[in-house]
Amino acid sequence: MVWQQIYDPLGNMVISTALAAVPVVVMLAALGFFHIKAHIAAGMGLAAALLVAIFVYGMPADMAGRAALLGGFTGLLPIGWIVLNIIFLHQLTEQNGSFAVLQDSLSGITEDRRIQLLLIAFCFGAFFEGAAGFGTPVAVTAAILIGLGFSPLAASGLSLIANTAPVAFGALGTPVITLAKVHGYDLMEVTAMIGRQLPFFSLLVPFWLIWAFAGRKGMMEIWPAILVTGVSFAIPQFLVSNYIGPELVDIIAAIVSMVCLVAFLRVWKPRTVWTSASLRHHDVSAAEAKPAKPVTRHSTQALVAAWTPWVILSVFVFIWGLPSVKTWLNGVFAPAFPMEGLHNMIEKVPPVVAKPTKEGAVYTLNLLSATGTGILLSAIVSAFVMKYNPVAIVRTFFKTLWLVKYSLLTIVLMLALGTLTRYSGTDTTLGLAFANTGVLYPFFGTLMGWLGVALTGSDTASNVLFGGMQKVAAEQLHLSPNLMGAANSSGGVMGKMIDAQSIVVASTATRWFDHEGDILRYVFFHSIALACLVGLYVTMQAYVWPFSLMVVH
Secondary structure (H helix, E strand, O other): OOEEOOOOOOOOHHHHHHHHOHHHHHHHHHHHOOOOOHHHHHHHHHHHHHHHHHHHOOOOHHHHHHHHHHHHHHHHHHHHHHHHHHHHHHHHHHHOOHHHHHHHHHHHHOOOHHHHHHHHHHHHHHHHHHHOOOOHHHHHHHHHHHHOOOOHHHHHHHHHHHOOOOHHHHHHHHHHHHHHHHHOOOHHHHHHHHOOOHHHHHHHHHHHHHHHHHHHHHHHOOHHHHHHHHHHHHHHHHHHHHHOOOOOHHHHHHHHHHHHHHHHOOOOOOOOOOOOOOOOOOOOOHHHOOOOOOOOOOOHHHHHHHHHHHHHHHHHHHHHHOHHHHHHHHHHOOOEEEOOOOOOOEEEOOOOOOOOEEEOOEEEOOOOOOHHHHHHHHHHHHHHHOOOOHHHHHHHHHHHHHHOHHHHHHHHHHHHHHHHHHHHOHHHHHHHHHHOOHHHHHHHHHHHHHHHHHHHOOHHHHHHHHHHHHHHHHHHOOOOHHHHHHHHHHHHHHHOOOOHHHHHHHHHHOOOOOOHHHHHHHHHHHHHHHHHHHHHHHHHHHHOOHHHHOOOO
16 A cells, blocks of 8 residues: 655644654764764664654654665665775775885875875875775775874875765766756756856865865965866866766766876975874874884885875776766676565655656666776785785785774664655655745755755755755745755765765774774864855855856857
8 A cells, every 4th residue: 555755743843843853863963073983873773763764754664674685785785895905905904014105105196195185085086986985985085194104193184075066967967867857857957056056166165175174274375286286176067067068077077177286296395294194183083193214205106006006096086987988887797686565665756746756666686887897806806906815905904894893883874764754754754844935945956956965865866856846846936946956965065974874984984993983073064164155156046147047059
């Protein structure tokens, strides 16, 4: 029997919204204020979500259990699979000493920690976001930064802050392509609109990143390098999104930005070299930062050997991100398993959708096309290049699996919570609370996207969740649907740094286990402040700069 979602189960939107927020509040409070371990906090949030879904929203208990199970499977593949294999590669490079050579080569470009952040967390991270997304950039950049001697909180938190502006076009444009496909937006028009919102923040975020690390004075000392980084990313981001399409926006912008920054450093150097690897203000992990060491010069052969695994990783990740490759691999092996008792048994209803719409619940075991598989193959190829024998490779893999076991459990529980809130309709209740804000809707509609990513861990999922609602609300308020569809994605990118999945990925990559609460407390202000700035910018587009809504042909 089909169960229809109810978005105001208690007949009072304020009370219903408060109860819908309980699971998220329980999880975040347990993590951020009570210092409870992440997997336990996630379990508490999931338990609260089950209680609210069943006893407040009237969701059948078997459906609630199946929704949580579907989310748990999704947590393992694709998300957990990415985390496991990127840490596996990192372990291999660490064990044979090539990672230390890579660190020295990066320090050789510049010993200034601020510029290392621009190069690695922003530029390098944006490339991996564009190629793979889904946690890959944070896993890679946080692992590199911790290896360079950054404190665990700095490596984790700053990787999360840097991984914002590129997110809307991550994984070869998957979030915006999904938004257009699922909710009927014109792909080029909504891509262009996002491309008129995010370039401003692509210019702002590098300044914000260095300010968060080194303070205002430390930021101003290297403002020319920050400006070069931001401008050389923002301009290609605008041009590619407005005149080419969403697929290669991040990859082209990241490569241009990286090349421009390295070239600029050949003619410009900061007056003082910033050597501290800890956050300027209170850093609870400062004692764990590795002391700075003199830069060691290595032979060209050693440098090539050190960079080879990461070049191999980039190639595999890029190939695995190509739609044609994914389609071919899915044709070879990608069995789909409809979740019996859940698939097409739940119905979304107006005002979220134009007419009652059944919710599919199919788990696709796309093991071959998963980004994590590309990373695993790159790690194996790299291991043989580094002259590991098969026994050592297998031993290192299982050692890595044991190392990240609690992180994988946390991701499973987090995704179970997020999926349950989607199928029960509790996240839609929260979205509707934002939608009922009238003239302020451009601001709060942007925050709806932020909330969606914070809840689901994915800009793609947030666009699926709220993209239709944005369109309906915009039409009712005589706003541009493309503006609000784009705002959902642009606002969502700022929620990426506080979603539990990303925080767990960061803590795992830096081996700073059981400190997810510290990371959350550090990044929360940056997340909400930047999301509000995006909201204000979208509001200005809606009411002050109507020319910015013109369609590019």
